[in-house]
Amino acid sequence: MKSAFVIAFLIFIGGISQDKWKAPPEADKLKNPVAGQQEAIKGGKKIFATMCAICHGEKGKGDGVAGAALNPKPTNLITGAFHAQSDGAIFWKITEGRAPMASYKATLTEEKRWQLVSYLRTLKQ
Template sequence: MKGILTIFIVGLFAFLQTPWKAPVEADTLKNPMLGQEEAIKEGKKLFATYCAICHGDKGKGDGVAGAALNPKPTNLTTTTFHAQSDGAIFWKITEGRAPMASYKATLSEEKRWQLVSYLRTLKQ
């Protein structure tokens, strides 16, 4: 039993350390709110409510609740983050991956696209 638990823990650790990539088909999703100021404004409000606690007020991955998480929350201001398509970011918000929650049931599709629109403003 102890051996099985060790294998499980090692496997979980390896899973959490692998880069999080959205499936290729997520790149085909297009942001229907691209460049809309109202969407960005609404996305900023959603970010403050749902995301800042872990990702920090400026999106740098330094939120209060994020300090205890492994892996740490993503810095949403980096070139690496912004190299992703809007569809990939939308997919990650929708699906989640521990410790990040899925927002599929919490936020409407429109609100998730608003978040993507706001996240695009967080470049360094």
């Protein structure tokens, strides 16, 4: 009986991890204080190249060398679905992370996370 519960729980948790990753509604209320600023975009591009491209790929398509072994796979950052999210939702995801993506709350300042969001907005199909 106990093992059946453990198996059911693991299946449930496994199903959750494969669901679409949605930021909470309050994240949509966050406003990017550096939106559209060229210096912020340049800073975000540098951050992306050093910290994100390894998994998300140089052009953000989710095809980075380190991402190949991850499950779920890194998000393709050039799709319409990605860009349909608010800046606040993207910022929240970068801040909080979700396995296998790390949280960058302690690694990047708030300003650098917003710069990264601004750069990601330039990646489109």
